Amino acid sequence: MLERVPLLAKELDDYADVVEPGTIERIRALAEPLRGARVLHVNATAYGGGVAELLSTHVALLRSVGIESEWQVMSGSDEFFAVTKAVHNALQGAQVEWTPAMQQIYLERVLHNALIFEGDWDYVVMHDPQPAAMREFVRQPEGSNTKWVWRCHIDLTDANPQVWEFFRPYVEQYDASVFTMPQFVPASLQMSRVVHAPPCIDPLSVKNLYLAQPFVDEISKSYGLRPNDPIICQISRFDPWKDPVGVIEAFRIVQAQCPTAQLVLAGSMATDDPEGFHYWEVSEAAAAGDPNIHLLSNIQQVGSVQINAFQRAADVVVQKSLREGFGLTVSEGLWKGRPVVGGRCGGITLQIEDGVDGYLVDSVESCAQRVLELLLDPDRADKMGATGREHVRHSFLSTRELEDWLRLLVAL
Ligand code: UDP
DSSP: OOEEOOOOOOOGGGGTTTSOTTHHHHHHHHHGGGTTOEEEEEESOSSSSHHHHHHHHHHHHHHHTTOEEEEEEOOOOHHHHHHHHHHHHHHTTOOOOOOHHHHHHHHHHHHHHHHHOOOOOSEEEEESSTTTTHHHHOOOOTTOOOEEEEEEOSOOTTOOHHHHHHHHHHHTTSSEEEESSGGGSOTTOOOSOEEEOOOOBOTTSTTTSOOOHHHHHHHHHHTTOOTTSOEEEEEOOSOGGGOHHHHHHHHHHHHHHOTTOEEEEEOOOOTTOTTHHHHHHHHHHHHTTOTTEEEEOGGGTOOHHHHHHHHHHOSEEEEOOSSOSOOHHHHHHHHTTOOEEEESSTTHHHHOOBTTTEEEESSHHHHHHHHHHHHHOHHHHHHHHHHHHHHHHHHSBHHHHHHHHHHHHHHO
């Protein structure tokens, strides 16, 4: 059997005070015909990265509306994750050699997972390329009528054609696919049902729930930050697409005018991301021992509480990605009432309304300039953050995502 991820229970009704009026009732009505349905979500890692973040809430909320849902994680290997990381990079547009040996490593591991796959499910949702070929290999019990959905969190607009063409036939065996944005769907994809639904954040998770200011200050101090001096933070994996080095370069420009500014770059090391340690070292070299640059990770015990505190402590939240599926950290920052300066790419453009709740930037220089602007005008920064929080309340809370999924399951 694939490994089951244990979940904390969540109650839909607990969200009533946070979400817009009518939401809970709509969800209950949508879920009624699905009562007792069995839904399985499968991805490649139980922690680190946005998909794990999403599933811990989504699967728990499905349970709270009477759906028998589970989250299981594939069994990988260092070799497999090296290949799937290359696939991820290639699908985001990188030049990657896609050799027969890599294809073999990929397919053998997926086959192994398909052989240990268990259960008779009404719906199976596979996330991203790692488990995508499972549909081909899983042997289903006689008479089973499972509906299979592929959820792609990656921006495929510039996908490496050779790698995408390898995956396409596997994906096309699914009954439906879900993409974050319509622009991400490759023109070559032949499927009768393609749905668009951006991810969401959980306002009641430890990462996003309200924290009192003294507590935020204490956490900040325990990581060597001075709460009364400007703080800029980017929370993301150490990955070239998240551009940690670009953030450090932008910070240097900010520092020239604001010498007391501090930068927090925090990113967990995910099990399915073998490049993390390498990019940590690259970022460390770029930081060059500057005491105002704080490189942190789960290895320094940075978990959800700390991330929450850093995002709240920040005068400006940055997500200077060069390519991004969605970028949950943008909504996380906005939800905390902070303005966000984000790279103009993928799902970040859905979340930041340029000049309203943050800024979209295309370069190190424009990133630095926008951050400085916000540091110099804290009242405006607060107003933009407050607007961003309402934008997230309307569009990017877990209840919205739950509604999207319930609609799709009913349609299938
Ligand atoms: N995250 C975390 N700890 C870290 C770094 C990131 O918990 O040290 C979380 C972050 O708060 C967000 C998710 O991991 O919830 C990253 O999701 P995002 O969509 O921003 O990027 P992805 O990693 O999926 O590309």
